[in-house]
Amino acid sequence: xxxxxxxxxxxxxxxxxxxxxxxxxxxxxxxxxxxxxxxxxxxxxxxxxxxxxxxxxxxxxxxxxxxxxxxxxxxxxxxxxxxxxxxxxxxxxxxxxxxxxxxxxxxxxxxxxxxxxxxxxxxxxxxxxxxxxxxxxxxxxxxxxxxxxxxxxxxxxxxxxxxxxxxxxxxxxxxxxxxxxxxxxxxxxxxxxxxxxxxxxxxxxxxxxxxxxxxxxxxxxxxxxxxxxxxxxxxxxxxxxxxxxxxxxxxxxxxxxxxxxxxxxxxxxxxxxxxxxxxxxxxxxxxxxxxxxxxxxxxxxxxxxxxxxxxxxxxxxxxxxxxxxxxxxxxxxxxxxxxxxxxxxxxxxxxxxxxxxxxxxxxxxxxxxxxxxxxxxxxxxxxxxxx
Numbered sequence: 001x002x003x004x005x006x007x008x009x010x011x012x013x014x015x016x017x018x019x020x021x022x023x024x025x026x027x028x029x030x031x032x033x034x035x036x037x038x039x040x041x042x043x044x045x046x047x048x049x050x051x052x053x054x055x056x057x058x059x060x061x062x063x064x065x066x067x068x069x070x071x072x073x074x075x076x077x078x079x080x081x082x083x084x085x086x087x088x089x090x091x092x093x094x095x096x097x098x099x100x101x102x103x104x105x106x107x108x109x110x111x112x113x114x115x116x117x118x119x120x121x122x123x124x125x126x127x128x129x130x131x132x133x134x135x136x137x138x139x140x141x142x143x144x145x146x147x148x149x150x151x152x153x154x155x156x157x158x159x160x161x162x163x164x165x166x167x168x169x170x171x172x173x174x175x176x177x178x179x180x181x182x183x184x185x186x187x188x189x190x191x192x193x194x195x196x197x198x199x200x201x202x203x204x205x206x207x208x209x210x211x212x213x214x215x216x217x218x219x220x221x222x223x224x225x226x227x228x229x230x231x232x233x234x235x236x237x238x239x240x241x242x243x244x245x246x247x248x249x250x251x252x253x254x255x256x257x258x259x260x261x262x263x264x265x266x267x268x269x270x271x272x273x274x275x276x277x278x279x280x281x282x283x284x285x286x287x288x289x290x291x292x293x294x295x296x297x298x299x300x301x302x303x304x305x306x307x308x309x310x311x312x313x314x315x316x317x318x319x320x321x322x323x324x325x326x327x328x329x330x331x332x333x334x335x336x337x338x339x340x341x342x343x344x345x346x347x348x349x350x351x352x353x354x355x356x357x358x359x360x361x362x363x364x365x366x367x368x369x370x371x372x373x374x375x376x377x378x379x380x381x382x383x384x385x386x387x
Contacts, residue, residue, distance in 0.1 A: 020315070024225060024228070024229075027221070027225065028221070028222075028225055031062075031217070031218065031221035032218050032221060032222070035050055035055070035058070035217070036214045036217070036218060038050040039051075039052075039055055039210065039213075039214055040210060040211070040214060052210070052213065055213055055214065055217050056213070056285055056286070057329060058217065059213075059216060059217045059220045059281075059285045060282065060285060060286055060325070061321065061322055061325045061326070062217075062220045062221060062223075062224045063220055063278045063279070063281050063282040063285070064278075064302075064305065064321045064325055065224055065317070065318040065321040065322060066220075066223060066224050066227050066274060066275075066277070066278035066281075067085060067089055067274075067275050067278045067302055067321070068302060068305045068306050068309070068317035068318060068320060068321040069224075069227050069228060069231055069274070069314055069317045069318060070085065070227070070231075070270075070271040070272075070274035070275045070278070071085050071271065071275075071302055071303065071305075071306050071317065072231075072306050072311055072312065072313070072314055072316070072317040073231050073234070073235070073267055073270070073271050073274075074267050074268055074271045075303070075306060075311055076306065076311035076312030076313065076314075076317070077235050077240060077243050077244050077247060077267075077312060078243050078244075078246065078247050078263075078264060078267050078268075079164075079246070079247030079248075080164070080168065080264065080267070080268065081165075081168070081169045081303065082168075082169065082172045082268075082271075082299070082303075083169045083170075083172050083173040083176075083296060083299045083300055083303060084172030084173055084175045084176035084296075084299050085172075085271070085272075085275050085299050085302050086176055086293060086294050086295065086296075086298040086299035086302065087147075087150075087175060087176035087179050087294050087299070088147040088150070088151065088271075088272040088273075088275035088276050088279070089275045089276065089278060089279040089282070089293060089298075090179075090183075090279060090289065090291070090293040090294045091143075091146055091147045091150065091276055091279065092143045092147060092275065092276025092277055092278065092279030092280045093279035093280060093282055093283040093289040093293060094183075094190060094195075094196070094279075094289055095139060095140075095142040095143035095146060095147075095276070095279075095280060096139055096140070096143050096279075096280035096283055096284070097195075097196035097199075097283050097289045098130060098133040098139060098142070098196070099133050099134065099135075099136055099138075099139030100196065100199040100202060100207070100283065100284060101115045101133075101196050101199070102115070102130075102133050102134040103134070103199070103200065103201050103202065104116075104198070104199065104200045104201075105200075107200050108198070114126065115191070115196075116198070117186075117191045117192070117194065118189070121186055123189075127189045129189070130189065136203060140280070143276050143277065143279075143280045144273055144276060144277070146276075147272045147273060147275070147276035148269055148272060148273050148276075150272070151268055151269045151271075151272035151273075152265070152269050154175065155264070155265045155268040155269060156265060158171065159260070159261050159264050159265055159268075160261060164250075172299070173296045173299065173300075176294050176295075176296055176299055177294075177295075177296050179294050180291045180292075180294035180295055180296075183195075183291040183294065184291045190291075191290070193290065193291065194290060195288060195289050195290025195291060196283070196288065196289050196290070197287060197288040197289075197290075198287075199283075199284065199287060202216075202284055207284055207287075213285070216281065216284055216285050217285070219281060220281045220285070223277060223278070223281060224318070227274055228314060228315070228318070231274075231314060232314055234267075234270075235314070239263065239266075242258055242263050243263050243264070243267055245258075246258075246260045246263060246264065279293075301324070301343065304320075304324060304343065304346070304347050304350075305317065305320040305321040305324050305325075306320055306357075307320065307347065307350050307351070307357060308320035308323060308324055308346065308347075308350050308354075308357055308358060309321070309323070309357045309358055309359060310356050310357025310358055310359035310360045311357065313357070313359045313360075315359060316357050316358060316359035316360075319358055319359065320357060320358065323358070324343075324346070327342070327346075328343075
């Protein structure tokens with residue numbers, strides 16, 4: 001009769017799923033109702049007021065969390081470690097940044113229809129690939145299509161050639177490094193090393209106004225929640241089970257009659273598009289996009305976020321992105337020269353002592369606590385109630 005008191009595995013999974021949905025609903029309530037109300041309605045001198053800095057920082061971290069979930073899809077569930085996801089993030093940022101630059105109009109320094117950097121470089125007209133970017137719909141199409149095409153073409157060649165493991169990681173790093181060097185050149189028409197900045201408005205609204213800032217914050221929160229739900233659905237579907245099987249043994253999946261190419265290619269391309277959408281949300285909130293976002297170091301840092309939180313967990317990617325970037329925000333103000341040393345030490349410690357990340361540690365502690373509770377001797381009254 002005592003065994004009946006021990007939860008069934010299916011019941012435990014059901015309880016965890018309910019807890020996950022409750023946590024998601026709580027996040028939506030805080031991000032879509034509580035924080036906007038405290039930012040817009042609470043007086044600036046009040047303790048309840050949420051500052052512009054806090055809203056911008058939270059929005060930036062949520063953009064990073066979206067990227068971390070995208071990487072966790074292909075690394076945690078597909079076994080594909082990309083060290084070039086910063087490229088897709090930056091491409092999305094540049095795609096929407098082109099619209100923001102066109103939206104400045106004649107309010108720039110040189111009061112020209114051309115972006116200020118083009119006037120400074122003595123350009124006489126917009127390049128052909130800038131046409132239509134004064135329309136937000138076209139800009140959003142570029143945000144999705146360009147990174148998707150880059151990922152699709154690159155993934156098609158890489159996966160058909162069965163490039164994997166560390167070789168794939170090195171190639172993705174080389175890809176983002178080459179793109180960074182290309183965007184640093186002034187003649188490419190993307191602002192050179194300064195990139196895009198000094199945005200004025202978005203859809204006709206001042207980009208720095210509190211209401212615009214909150215709308216962007218809420219859109220980012222909604223995007224993060226939608227990304228988490230979508231990726232969770234995918235990894236729990238037949239597609240996700242096959243993708244996980246490819247991670248664990250690609251040759252065995254081939255033997256069973258499945259072609260790994262479409263599964264890997266779809267996950268890879270979808271991950272790139274999610275990163276690009278995060279980049280498009282990042283740029284108007286932060287106010288700048290430049291080629292440094294494509295640096296290989298940034299892509300490595302994305303992998304560290306997922307490793308710290310726990311790959312193959314989705315929520316761990318969000319936790320890792322939040323923890324590392326909050327630490328970065330504090331370190332770069334207090335001890336800026338030590339941040340890279342701390343990041344390297346953090347990666348070594350996680351790899352050595354927390355291979356499953358923070359989420360894995362939490363699960364082990366919960367199992368240990370529940371096991372200790374079951375092993376404790378029961379009193380007569382507890383045994384009677386269990387019976």
